[in-house]
Amino acid sequence: MSVRALPAVTELTEQQQRGWRCVWCRHPLATGADVDLGEQRATPANGAAYSWFPRACADTEECASRTVATP
Template identity: 70%
Template sequence: MLPERSYGLDIPSTSRRANMPVRDLPPVSQLTEQQQRGWHCVRCRAPLSPGSDVDLGEKRVTPADGSAYSWFPRACADSAACLVREAGAES
């Protein structure tokens, strides 16, 4: 069985995004529906609202046993707080 592939990391360069560290996205198969649709942070799972988020752009994935589809990851604009929440969720 082939692993799923995520295409592109075309993050537009804006001042808010320029200060964020570049990190790989988690595999879409490990994310909740809310994270895949951009309602919750792709990293720490916090609910997002306009202005509290960074749009990571549309991504395409081709699962090993299905059709290609798009997903729409977003992350917290406050990357420091996001890292703290993410670390707390892992412990």
């Protein structure tokens, strides 16, 4: 199984950063139907460091099909 690198936090919506939507396909997530990718820390060039909480779809095939369809 390959490991995907997380996208840059600056490329994600607030909902993706908070784990409400998948970091890959932006699909809304529900507890139990997702994969917790762990707390991440971001340190911007200007401003204070902060945590973000990415999650992804548990169904990787469905997620991949939505990712391809996303412009």
